[in-house]
Amino acid sequence: MSTTNNPPPVPPYTGPGSPQDVPPPKGASPIDPATLPKPIRDELQAPDPVAIDTSAAELKDGLNHCPKCGATDVRQKAGTDLLICQFCRHEWNAQRVEEEFGLGEGIDKLEGTVIASGARDIAADAVNMMTFKCTGCGAEVTVNTESAMTARCHWCRHVFGVNEQVSNGAVPDAVLPFHIKKEDAVARIRQFVDKRRLFALKAFKQEFTPENVGGVYLPYMIVDGNVSADIAGKGEIKTREYTSGSGNNKTTYYDADVYKVARHVDFTIDDLPLESSKARGNLDTKTNTNNIINTILPFDTKNAVKWNASYLLGMSSEKRDQNVEQLRPHLEDELLSVARAQVEKSVNKYDRGVRWESEHLSVHGTRWVSMYLPVWLYSYHQPGANGGMLHYIAVNGRTGETMGSVPVQQWKLLLAAITVGTVLETLAIYILAVTA
Amino acid sequence: MSDDGSLFMLALGPAGGSALYWFLYRYYRNTDKSHDFEHETAVVAKPVTGSEAKVGDVKGTREKRISGDNVHEFRQRVQRIRDDTGRTTSDKGSG
Numbered sequence: 001m002s003t004t005n006n007p008p009p010v011p012p013y014t015g016p017g018s019p020q021d022v023p024p025p026k027g028a029s030p031i032d033p034a035t036l037p038k039p040i041r042d043e044l045q046a047p048d049p050v051a052i053d054t055s056a057a058e059l060k061d062g063l064n065h066c067p068k069c070g071a072t073d074v075r076q077k078a079g080t081d082l083l084i085c086q087f088c089r090h091e092w093n094a095q096r097v098e099e100e101f102g103l104g105e106g107i108d109k110l111e112g113t114v115i116a117s118g119a120r121d122i123a124a125d126a127v128n129m130m131t132f133k134c135t136g137c138g139a140e141v142t143v144n145t146e147s148a149m150t151a152r153c154h155w156c157r158h159v160f161g162v163n164e165q166v167s168n169g170a171v172p173d174a175v176l177p178f179h180i181k182k183e184d185a186v187a188r189i190r191q192f193v194d195k196r197r198l199f200a201l202k203a204f205k206q207e208f209t210p211e212n213v214g215g216v217y218l219p220y221m222i223v224d225g226n227v228s229a230d231i232a233g234k235g236e237i238k239t240r241e242y243t244s245g246s247g248n249n250k251t252t253y254y255d256a257d258v259y260k261v262a263r264h265v266d267f268t269i270d271d272l273p274l275e276s277s278k279a280r281g282n283l284d285t286k287t288n289t290n291n292i293i294n295t296i297l298p299f300d301t302k303n304a305v306k307w308n309a310s311y312l313l314g315m316s317s318e319k320r321d322q323n324v325e326q327l328r329p330h331l332e333d334e335l336l337s338v339a340r341a342q343v344e345k346s347v348n349k350y351d352r353g354v355r356w357e358s359e360h361l362s363v364h365g366t367r368w369v370s371m372y373l374p375v376w377l378y379s380y381h382q383p384g385a386n387g388g389m390l391h392y393i394a395v396n397g398r399t400g401e402t403m404g405s406v407p408v409q410q411w412k413l414l415l416a417a418i419t420v421g422t423v424l425e426t427l428a429i430y431i432l433a434v435t436a
Numbered sequence: 437m438s439d440d441g442s443l444f445m446l447a448l449g450p451a452g453g454s455a456l457y458w459f460l461y462r463y464y465r466n467t468d469k470s471h472d473f474e475h476e477t478a479v480v481a482k483p484v485t486g487s488e489a490k491v492g493d494v495k496g497t498r499e500k501r502i503s504g505d506n507v508h509e510f511r512q513r514v515q516r517i518r519d520d521t522g523r524t525t526s527d528k529g530s531g
Binding site for chain 2: 233261432
C-alpha cells in the first residue's frame with residue numbers, strides 16, 4: 001500500500017502477558033480480588049462472556065427417540081426440514097434456532113462476546129472417537145466424530161447420534177438440513193461440467209462420474225456483529241482536462257483538486273459465515289480449490305434447526321477445529337472490507353478515485369453460533385507436483401448454487417491461445433503492410 | 437502510421453493470445469471466485485458521516501486516476517489504527 005507516513009515497525013510483543021507466555025489457568029488469579037480496590041474488583045468479578053445453552057437435555061443419551069413410538073430409527077425426510085420415524089412414519093419438526101434462542105434480535109445492542117454453547121473453545125484433551133453404551137442391548141458402539149455423527153448398533157440395530165455437546169468441537173449449536181436432493185445435485189454438477197469440456201483434462205472427462213457426489217456437513221461459525229469503522233485517505237476531483245500536441249502525438253493532461261477524506265460508519269451485520277475448519281479456511285488458490293466451497297455461500301442460516309444428529313444420517317461431516325479467538329482476526333478483516341464497501345457510495349464525487357490510507361475498527365459486540373451447513377461435494381484429484389491438486393465441484397445443499405474447478409488440459413489451452421494470437425498478429429501485419 | 441500505432445498493432449497478437457488464455461483458464465478453474473460477503477450479508481448501516489478538506493492540487497498529470505486508487509478494492513488492507521495503545525500496524529494482504 002502506498003501509505004507515506006507508516007510508523008516504524010512495532011517491536012515483537014514479548015514479556016509478561018505476551019502470546020509467547022504460557023497463559024494462567026482459567027479463572028485463576030495470583031491476587032485475591034477481595035484485596036483490590038472496588039473498581040478493579042468489580043471488573044475482575046464481572047461475569048464472563050455469556051454462553052447461550054443450546055444443548056438439548058432430551059438427547060443426552062445419544063438416542064434420538066420418536067416422540068410417538070419411542071423408536072430410534074429416525075431420519076430426515078428428504079427435501080424437507082422434517083424428521084421422520086422409519087418405524088411408525090410419524091413426522092415432526094425440529095425447532096428453528098433463530099426463534100428458539102432469539103439469535104436474530106438485538107444485534108444493534110450487542111456488547112462484548114456472546115458465544116453459544118456449541119461454539120465454545122475446543123478442549124485440548126478432547127478425543128475424536130466416542131463410545132456409547134447401547135441402552136437397548138448393552139453393546140458398545142464407537143462413533144468417529146472426525147467424519148460421522150451417527151452409527152448403528154451392530155447387534156440390535158438401534159441408531160445412535162452424537163447429540164450431547166462434547167467438547168471436541170464436533171457438535172454444533174445448529175444444523176441446516178439438506179434441501180437439494182442427490183439427483184438434483186448430480187444434474188447440476190453435470191450441467192456445470194458440460195459447459196467446460198472443450199479444454200478440460202482428458203483424464204477428468206474420462207473419469208467423470210457425478211453420481212459419486214457426497215453430501216457433507218461443513219462446520220461454520222455464524223457471526224452477528226455490532227461495529228463502527230473509521231476510514232481516512234485522499235481523494236481527487238478533476239478540475240480540467242486538456243490535450244496538447246497534434247496528429248498522432250496527442251497527449252491528454254489532467255488537473256485535479258486533492259482532498260483529505262474521512263468517513264465513519266456504524267453498522268450491524270447479521271449471520272456472516274466463517275469457515276471454522278482451518279483447512280477449509282485456507283483459500284490459497286495456488287495450492288487448493290477451497291475458494292469453490294467459499295463461493296457457494298451464503299446459506300439461509302435463518303432456517304437452521306436445533307442440533308439433532310438424525311439429520312446427518314447417511315451424510316458425512318467435518319469437525320470444527322477453530323475457536324472464536326482464532327477466527328477473530330479473520331472476522332475483523334471481513335468487517336473492515338464490509339465497512340469499505342459501505343462507504344464506497346459516499347465518495348462518488350471523487351471522480352479520480354480515492355486512496356484509502358488508514359482504517360480503524362471498533363467491535364462493540366459479537367455473537368457466535370456454530371453451525372453445520374450442507375454441501376454436495378464432487379472431487380477429482382489431479383496428479384502433479386507437491387501432491388497435485390484436489391479439484392472440487394460444490395453444490396449448496398439449500399440454494400443449489402453450483403461452483404467448481406475443472407482441471408484444464410494445458411497444451412490444448414495454450415494451442416488455442418497461440419492460434420488466436422497468430423491470427424491476430426497476421427491480421428495486424430497485413431493492415432500495417434497495407435497502410436504503410 | 438506512427439511508431440506508437442505500429443507497436444500497438446504488433447502487440448495485438450501476444451496480447452490477444454494471453455487474454456484468451458487467462459479468460460478460459462478462469463472460466464474452467466474459477467480461481468477468481470469467492471463469497472461476496474460485502475454484498476451478500478445482511479448489513480444495516482446508519483448514515484455514513486465524515487469530513488473532507490482541500491489540501492492541495494495536481495497540475496498537468498497524465499494519470500487518469502489518483503495513484504494507489506483503492507476505493508473499490510475493499511479487501512486490500514491499509515494501515516490499521518488500533519484502539520488499545522494508539523499504536524499503528526500496517527496490515528497487508530487480502531481477506
